[in-house]
Amino acid sequence: MTVTRAHESPGRLTWQAFRRNPLGPSAVAVLLLMGVVALCAPLIADYPSGYGEQVLAPPGGGHWFGTDDLGRDVFAQVVWGTRVSIVVGLAASALAIVAGVVVGVAAAYFRRADAALGVVVDLSLSLPVLPLMILVAALAGPSVPTLVVVIAAFSWPEVARVVRSQGLAVVPMPYVSASHALGGSHLWIIRRHVLPGVAPVVAVSVVLTTSRAVLAEAGLSFLGLGDPDSWSWGTILHNAQRSGSLATAWWTTLFPSLAILLLVVSATLVAVAYNDASDPRTR
Amino acid sequence: MRRTLLALAGIASVTLAACSPGNPDSGSSASGGGAGRLTIGTTADVVNYNPLLGNSRTDTWVTNLMYPRLMSMDLEGKRTPYLATRWEYADGGRTAKVTLRDDFTWSDGTKVTADDVIFTIDAVAKEKIGIVAGLIPSYTGATAVSPTEIEFHLSQPDGTFLENVGFWMPVVPKHVFEKAPSVQKFANDANWVSAGPYKLESAERGQRYVLKRVDSYPLVEGGKPAVEEVVFRVFPDVNTEALALRNGEIDLIANVVPPALAKTLDGNDKIKTVKVPSLGWAHMQYNTQRKPLDRLEVRQALAAAVDYEAIRRVALQGSAVTSNSSVLTPTLKQWQDTSAKEYTYDTARAKQLLTGAGYRDGDGDGLFDGLSFRMIFDQADPNIAKWAQLVRDSAKQAGVDIKLEGLERNTYVAKYQERDYDIYAGSWAIMDNPPANLALAFKCKGFINYANACDPELDKLIDQARAQLDQADQKPLIQQAAKMISDKVYDNVLYVEEFTIAHSAQWSNFLVQPSELLSIVNPQSLAQAKKG
Numbered sequence: 004m005t006v007t008r009a010h011e012s013p014g015r016l017t018w019q020a021f022r023r024n025p026l027g028p029s030a031v032a033v034l035l036l037m038g039v040v041a042l043c044a045p046l047i048a049d050y051p052s053g054y055g056e057q058v059l060a061p062p063g064g065g066h067w068f069g070t071d072d073l074g075r076d077v078f079a080q081v082v083w084g085t086r087v088s089i090v091v092g093l094a095a096s097a098l099a100i101v102a103g104v105v106v107g108v109a110a111a112y113f114r115r116a117d118a119a120l121g122v123v124v125d126l127s128l129s130l131p132v133l134p135l136m137i138l139v140a141a142l143a144g145p146s147v148p149t150l151v152v153v154i155a156a157f158s159w160p161e162v163a164r165v166v167r168s169q170g171l172a173v174v175p176m177p178y179v180s181a182s183h184a185l186g187g188s189h190l191w192i193i194r195r196h197v198l199p200g201v202a203p204v205v206a207v208s209v210v211l212t213t214s215r216a217v218l219a220e221a222g223l224s225f226l227g228l229g230d231p232d233s234w235s236w237g238t239i240l241h242n243a244q245r246s247g248s249l250a251t252a253w254w255t256t257l258f259p260s261l262a263i264l265l266l267v268v269s270a271t272l273v274a275v276a277y278n279d280a281s282d283p284r285t286r
Numbered sequence: 287m288r289r290t291l292l293a294l295a296g297i298a299s300v301t302l303a304a305c306s307p308g309n310p311d312s313g314s315s316a317s318g319g320g321a322g323r324l325t326i327g328t329t330a331d332v333v334n335y336n337p338l339l340g341n342s343r344t345d346t347w348v349t350n351l352m353y354p355r356l357m358s359m360d361l362e363g364k365r366t367p368y369l370a371t372r373w374e375y376a377d378g379g380r381t382a383k384v385t386l387r388d389d390f391t392w393s394d395g396t397k398v399t400a401d402d403v404i405f406t407i408d409a410v411a412k413e414k415i416g417i418v419a420g421l422i423p424s425y426t427g428a429t430a431v432s433p434t435e436i437e438f439h440l441s442q443p444d445g446t447f448l449e450n451v452g453f454w455m456p457v458v459p460k461h462v463f464e465k466a467p468s469v470q471k472f473a474n475d476a477n478w479v480s481a482g483p484y485k486l487e488s489a490e491r492g493q494r495y496v497l498k499r500v501d502s503y504p505l506v507e508g509g510k511p512a513v514e515e516v517v518f519r520v521f522p523d524v525n526t527e528a529l530a531l532r533n534g535e536i537d538l539i540a541n542v543v544p545p546a547l548a549k550t551l552d553g554n555d556k557i558k559t560v561k562v563p564s565l566g567w568a569h570m571q572y573n574t575q576r577k578p579l580d581r582l583e584v585r586q587a588l589a590a591a592v593d594y595e596a597i598r599r600v601a602l603q604g605s606a607v608t609s610n611s612s613v614l615t616p617t618l619k620q621w622q623d624t625s626a627k628e629y630t631y632d633t634a635r636a637k638q639l640l641t642g643a644g645y646r647d648g649d650g651d652g653l654f655d656g657l658s659f660r661m662i663f664d665q666a667d668p669n670i671a672k673w674a675q676l677v678r679d680s681a682k683q684a685g686v687d688i689k690l691e692g693l694e695r696n697t698y699v700a701k702y703q704e705r706d707y708d709i710y711a712g713s714w715a716i717m718d719n720p721p722a723n724l725a726l727a728f729k730c731k732g733f734i735n736y737a738n739a740c741d742p743e744l745d746k747l748i749d750q751a752r753a754q755l756d757q758a759d760q761k762p763l764i765q766q767a768a769k770m771i772s773d774k775v776y777d778n779v780l781y782v783e784e785f786t787i788a789h790s791a792q793w794s795n796f797l798v799q800p801s802e803l804l805s806i807v808n809p810q811s812l813a814q815a816k817k818g
Contacts, residue, residue, distance in 0.1 A: 052679045054600040059546060072546040073600055073672055141694040145665075227665040231674070231690040245668045247547030249525045 013281075020280035027276030030269040037266060041086040048079035051234060059252045069254035071239070072246040080239050081258050087235040088266070091150050092217035098155035099212050103162025104205060108197055110163070111170025112189070124167075127160035136219065140228040147230045154219045162208045166201050173200030203281050207274045214270030221263050236263050322514035324793065324815060326807065327527040327536040331491055331520055335474040337456035338406070338415045347540055347807045348495055348518060349456060352480035356384060356403070357452030358810065361800055362619045363565055363718050365452055368505070369398065373452065379443025379755045384452075386434040389504040392459045393480045400430035405460035407438070407451065409469035420733060421450040421722060445755040446722040453718060457481070483511040483813035494519045503813055511813040512795075531557060531788060538789040540807045544668040545603030548786040555791065562785040563617045565801040566714030567609055568670065570661070570677070570778045573708055575738040578643075578657070585775035587639040588659075588709075589629040591684035592677055598781050601673040606781035613727075614720060614768045615782045617800060620757060621720050623765040626772065636684035647685060658687040659708035662701050665692030670711055673780070677711070702736060710736045713783075716801050720764045721751045728767075728776055739776040792817055 021027045040047065055074025062069040068077035110120040136153050143149045173179065174197065182192045217236075223229060224237025225244065236259040243255035279285040328347065334340040337349035356370040372385040390398035410418045411425050424444040429437045440447060458469075462479045466472035478486045483506065484497035495518040499511040506512070519536060521527045528547055530536045532554065543551060543559070551557050572579045572588060579585060589611075598606040609615045612626035645654040661677070663670045671692055678688045688709065693701065702710055717723040725748050726733045730740040744767055751763035771777050787805045789796070795816045796806035806815075 052675075054596055054676055056600075058600065058603065059549075073675065141697055144691060144693065144697070227692065227694065231665065231671070231692040232678070242671075244523070244525065245544075245666070245671060247524050247528065247544040247668065248550075250529055251547070251550040 016283075016286065017277075017281045020286040021276055024276050024279065026272050027280065030272035030276065033265060033269040034273065037085055037089065037262075037269075040082055041089045044083050044086050048076065048082045050083060051075040051079040059248055059255075061252075062254050068258045069252065071242060071252075071255050072248050077239065077254060077258055080234050081236070081262055083234040084236045084239055084259060085262065087147065087230075087233045088217050088220055088237075088263075091147060091154070091220040091235065092213045092266075094151045095154035095158065095216035095220070096209060096212035098151065099158035099216070100162055100205065100209055102155070102159035103208070104166050104198075104201070106159070106163040107166025108170050108193060108201065110167045111174050112193060112197055117167075120163075121167075124160045124163050127157075128164070130157070132157045133222070136223060137226060137228060140223055145228055145230050147233060150220055150223060150229065153223070154216045158212055158216060158219075162205075162212060165204050165208055169201045169204045170197055173197055176200075207278055210270045210274045210277075214267045217263065217266055221259075236260075323517060324513045324515070324538065324812065324817075325517045325519055325536045326538045326540050327521050327530055328518050328540045329521055329523055329527065332489065332495060332518075335478070335486070335489075336469075336472055337458060337474075338410060338418070338469065341416065343541070343803060344518070346803050348486065348497070350804075350807075351484040351497055351516065351809050351812065352478060352482070352486060353456035353458055354390065354398070354481050354809070355453060355456055356386075357449070358808070359453060359718065359799055359804065361563060361617075361798065363617060363800055364620065365449055369403075369457060370452060373448045375443075375445070375448070375755045376437075379445065379753075380440050382438040382440060382448050382451075384436045384438070384448070386436070387504065388434050389502075390481050391502055392461075393478075393482070393485050393500045396459065396461055396479075397433070398457065398459075398481050399433040400436045401433070402457050402460045403436055404428045404430055405464060406455060406458050409458075409463070410455065413468060413470040415470050418451070418455045420726070421454055422447060425451075443753050443755060445757075445760055446719055446752055449719050450722055483809050484516050492520055499813075505810060506813040512816050513812065516812055528788070531790065534790065536790075537793055538806070539787065540805075542785040542802050542805075543788050545601075545605050545786070548605065548788070549603060551786075551788050557788055558791045560787045560789070560796065560798055560806055561605070562787055562798055562802065562805045563800045564615075564783045564785060565617055565716040565718050567613070567615050567717070567779045567782050568606075568673075568713040569711075569780055571710045571712075571737040572775065572778070573705060573710065573736075573738050574740075574776070575705070576708055579659075579708060581643060582774060583639045583643040584657075587636040587643075587684065588681065588686065589775050589778050590632050590636040590639065591681045591686060592629070592778070592780070593631045593680045594628060594780060595631065596680075597673045597676055601676055602669060602781060602783065605784045605786060607784065609779045609782050611772050611779050612768050613717070613724065613771055613777055613779055614765065615717075615779070617782055618718070618720070621761060621764060623768060626769070629775075629778070631680070633680065633684040636686070640685065652685060653682070653687050654685045657685070658689060660689050660691055661709035661711055662691045662693055662698060662707040663711040664695055664698045666695060667713075669783070670713065674711055705736070705738055712736070715803065718801075720768070721748065721754075721760050724748050724764065724767055724771075725752060728771060737776045739771075739774075741770070741774070741776070744770050744776075794818075 055070055057070050058074045059072055060070045066076050071077055106120055110117045136157055139153050179196050221237035224235050225240045227241055229235055229238045239259040240256055243249050248255055328344045330342055330344045332344050332348050333342055334345050337353040340346055340349050354369040357365040358368040360366050370384045370386055374383050376383055424440040424442050426439045426441050431437055459479050463469050463472055480500055482500035482503035485500050487498050488496045497516045499514055502509055503511055524541050527539045531539055572585045574580050608628055610626035611628045612623055614621045614623050616622055640654055648655050663674050665671055674690050678690055681688045728739055729745045747763050747767040751760045754760045785802050793815055795814050797811035798806055799808045
């Protein structure tokens with residue numbers, strides 16, 4: 004549709020296409036805002052601790068998002084929850100991405116390892132993820148590092164699979180064969196040619212895996228496997244469910260759920276918009 | 287759909303009644319406006335139909351309606367007659383005599399006699415079944431003097447025997463249970479035989495348990511329960527139970543309603559709430575076998591860093607009373623020591639005690655160095671999970687770091703059985719007989735000694751109390767023991783809960799008994815409950 008300007012780099016073209024789609028930049032803005040909230044939590048609200056006299060007060064002047072069953076401000080909980088939710092999401096996704104890329108690239112590049120690694124990935128993908136996560140988190144005891152490791156341990160296979168399929172398209176390229184002919188080492192070829200080749204799918208994976216990790220964290224925390232010493236969106240939901248105020252005090256569940264929804268939708272939109280923008284056919 | 291079915295059933299019963307004029311009962315129940323069924327919500331299935339094995343709440347609620355106990359209990363935990371009418375010690379405490387009612391019958395027509403009681407206690411003692419076995423170490427045998435008179439023989443004078451057997455042991459029908467090779471392994475999951483007030487007719491896992499009234503239940507006016515059918519329905523959690531009660535799908539929630547939810551139900555004029563005193567208490571126990579909790583000053587400092595008043599007022603929404611830091615709670619009036627005093631919440635004093643014990647805040651982070659404790663609790667318990675956060679936050683102000691470990695139930699049980707914690711937060715459901723309970727909870731290597739306390743002086747006091755046959759003689763010794771437990775902070779009793787039970791305002795005439803196991807779901811209560 005648009006006139007392709009041959010003299011511009013693909014990166015620049017992608018960026019221009021990305022900016023033209025209003026959904027992409029606005030989703031990025033939401034994510035950035037959440038990042039700012041997470042970083043500046045102490046400036047926005049006091050850490051929710053102790054107790055307050057107004058128990059289960061509905062949203063109003065003093066408490067924008069109302070109070071929970073110990074009279075603590077739900078707004079402060081959502082703000083501080085942003086921090087833990089995002090940290091867990093990013094850390095888990097970083098671990099998953101590293102593991103996934105290593106396995107995916109290895110499978111695509113070393114053809115002999117492909118069958119074995121493929122079986123491992125397929126096996127991991129076919130596991131009942133949620134029950135296993137619950138089991139491991141329950142046995143290891145609730146804490147933020149446990150959550151990160153558990154979520155990462157069950158998220159990497161999807162990354163590995165996506166990276167492998169992209170890598171399979173890159174490895175047979177003439178310039179890779181040429182590098183072989185010139186005597187380049189495996190590591191050098193992977194670093195110089197294969198990794199840049201799979202970078203776009205990795206970028207999309209980072210966003211999607213993070214949002215999925217945030218969801219998984221919320222799910223595990225909601226089931227009571229979160230860290231009781233820190234606030235996350237799932238923990239707020241769990242408290243509401245446990246105290247029996249789920250059906251009566253809608254504000255204890257609505258706001259953390261909205262936060263989760265906002266983050267997941269934004270992350271998905273960013274990924275979709277980026278994907279469309281980087282593909283010359285949909286640009 | 288449900289309503290249509292009920293309406294159809296109504297038409298059918300009217301038609302049937304018209305066809306059988308000889309049966310006066312069916313006519314009266316139809317005009318009673320459907321008072322024939324009481325539907326009760328619970329959050330768990332029945333796991334053991336054998337009443338001697340059951341230990342979950344739902345197990346107890348259901349089997350209590352079929353298997354009588356020798357004694358029941360009034361609101362203050364005092365034993366009242368049930369199957370037994372009289373009980374006493376003789377022979378210097380080596381014999382315990384019990385007289386039974388003569389008008390109890392099993393639903394298959396066989397009389398309930400002394401033989402059933404003796405069969406049950408022999409099976410419990412021989413096969414070491416459940417909690418009762420641990421409560422009757424002195425039992426050696428029993429003789430049936432007549433069908434209604436029993437003499438239990440004891441190896442040593444034991445002033446706790448009658449109360450323990452009387453309240454804790456359900457009596458099972460000998461002629462049914464003796465057919466099984468082992469009473470402990472007898473599942474009892476079909477063809478139930480009950481001594482009332484109700485008898486299980488059908489059970490659908492995850493759905494419902496239907497009980498029909500028995501023909502004769504002498505403890506209720508008219509000799510027959512007022513309600514024809516009691517149905518237990520299984521729900522995922524108390525939130526959904528509350529919704530079902532609001533919608534009129536169920537008439538009663540057997541589970542305790544958490545304080546926050548109770549508040550919202552209070553305002554509903556279709557629902558009534560009942561306050562039920564607890565026979566237990568909620569507490570924290572400090573693992574005295576771990577350093578530095580073996581030091582009294584550290585335990586005292588921790589006890590001074592708890593805002594007891596806030597826990598009761600905010601976390602429990604006022605549905606709890608103080609026990610004055612004593613294991614003799616105000617529910618058990620005949621044991622209570624009115625001179626007991628609660629630990630004072632004073633973070634400055636806590637800091638002072640710790641400084642005096644040699645602790646310093648070297649890195650200036652507001653916390654004493656090297657004082658970090660792991661506190662475990664069951665994360666599914668709504669009250670404990672709430673006050674655990676208050677305990678952590680107030681301890682922080684006293685410079686003590688408490689790390690919360692809210693655990694999934696099975697992990698929690700495994701950890702406390704291995705005593706793998708610094709601080710244990712939990713609650714006792716029923717501590718109805720202090721001499722017996724304190725022995726389990728505080729003697730060296732006691733089965734539920736979660737403080738890992740081992741104090742020869744305390745053990746001696748408890749043993750002396752147990753050997754007394756009269757409550758009046760046990761009381762001063764037990765009060766002394768309780769004072770020692772409080773002074774040495776072997777147990778930090780936070781409060782005694784007042785449970786809230788909710789039922790539909792259409793129902794009345796329930797009988798309240800203490801603890802969540804009895805509450806208004808006890809046999810007597812369900813036998814006399816009325817609609818309208």
